[in-house]
Amino acid sequence: MRAMVLNKPRTPLEWTELPDRHPGPGEIRVKVLACGVCRTDLHVLDGELPDPKSPIIPGHEIVGRIDEIGLGVTGLKVGERVGIPWLGHTDGVCPYCMENRENLCDHPLFTGYTRDGGYATATIADARFAFSLGETGSDVSLAPLLCAGLIGWRSLGIAGEAKKLGLYGFGAAAHIIAQVAKWQRREVFAFTRPGDLAGQAFAKSLGATWAGGSDEMPPVPLDAAIIYAPVGALVPLALRAVRKGARVVCAGIHMSDIPSFPYCVLWEERELISVANLTRQDGVDFLGLVPKINIVVKTTTYPLDQANRALADLRAGRFEGAAVLVP
Ligand SMILES: [Zn+2]
Numbered sequence: 377m378r379a380m381v382l383n384k385p386r387t388p389l390e391w392t393e394l395p396d397r398h399p400g401p402g403e404i405r406v407k408v409l410a411c412g413v414c415r416t417d418l419h420v421l422d423g424e425l426p427d428p429k430s431p432i433i434p435g436h437e438i439v440g441r442i443d444e445i446g447l448g449v450t451g452l453k454v455g456e457r458v459g460i461p462w463l464g465h466t467d468g469v470c471p472y473c474m475e476n477r478e479n480l481c482d483h484p485l486f487t488g489y490t491r492d493g494g495y496a497t498a499t500i501a502d503a504r505f506a507f508s509l510g511e512t513g514s515d516v517s518l519a520p521l522l523c524a525g526l527i528g529w530r531s532l533g534i535a536g537e538a539k540k541l542g543l544y545g546f547g548a549a550a551h552i553i554a555q556v557a558k559w560q561r562r563e564v565f566a567f568t569r570p571g572d573l574a575g576q577a578f579a580k581s582l583g584a585t586w587a588g589g590s591d592e593m594p595p596v597p598l599d600a601a602i603i604y605a606p607v608g609a610l611v612p613l614a615l616r617a618v619r620k621g622a623r624v625v626c627a628g629i630h631m632s633d634i635p636s637f638p639y640c641v642l643w644e645e646r647e648l649i650s651v652a653n654l655t656r657q658d659g660v661d662f663l664g665l666v667p668k669i670n671i672v673v674k675t676t677t678y679p680l681d682q683a684n685r686a687l688a689d690l691r692a693g694r695f696e697g698a699a700v701l702v703p
Pocket residue numbers: 466467468469470471472473474478480481482483
């Protein structure tokens with residue numbers, strides 16, 4: 377197999393030939409068909425997340441086909457198309473797993489961070505954490521759903537029943553969730569980098585009621601806001617944009633420091649909460665809805681060996697929607 381490997385944080389990924397591996401008990405081997413590029417991959421690259429596997433093959437939005445099955449795997453077969461998400465393994469016994477909050481498991485493994493991921497021609501996954509994808513939809517358009525879509529979905533649920541919903545950072549996750557929110561008959565208010573008129577037009581083309589810079593106030597107070605951009609300075613801005621009793625959800629795994637702000641910005645029962653990871657039930661719920669919603673996923677594809685270019689383009693905001701690597 378071949379892979380783009382991160383040997384050390386803050387160095388480019390290296391195109392590497394590796395020995396083929398076979399799945400152990402409970403595992404599957406998947407031939408990778410497409411792998412999305414997520415902002416979390418940049419945090420792994422930049423060494424911003426604690427205790428990564430090293431060296432590591434990044435990538436946790438994997439669409440592939442099973443080509444070998446380990447002992448004891450049930451419910452999956454060779455040739456089946458599956459999705460491998462960020463949550464790669466849990467212990468199943470810790471207090472969080474026991475109360476159906478496996479996203480907070482005490483001993484988890486995360487694909488492309490603490491176990492090898494999908495920037496490769498093949499990967500090994502814990503079979504219990506793979507989603508059967510069926511044959512509807514292209515490999516490339518499904519890949520971003522596996523994190524941008526899933527984490528977006530979880531953050532939307534945590535935002536609650538909000539009718540007027542703000543989305544800060546209109547990248548891969550927001551462009552998917554805007555369409556889900558619209559389908560749920562919510563109104564979307566999209567916030568982009570100040571001056572990003574193309575991004576604002578893109579948000580409106582996907583049904584946003586209003587789009588503007590993150591330094592602007594929306595025309596009406598919002599019922600909730602979700603922050604997808606890893607920018608702590610957005611937290612007080614979003615708190616100011618929501619009404620009394622509203623929730624602001626931070627959906628990223630990493631954020632720059634949040635600047636101090638006067639208490640009155642949080643006062644009146646505004647809530648600030650983060651979202652961590654996903655549960656398998658989130659995946660089942662969201663992927664089950666996808667065919668009904670008819671989500672249009674905007675993708676830019678790159679050959680697998682061009683992963684460094686895809687990551688640089690993501691960092692610079694050089695494409696709309698999501699980047700996907702194709703082996
Ligand atoms: Zn656990």
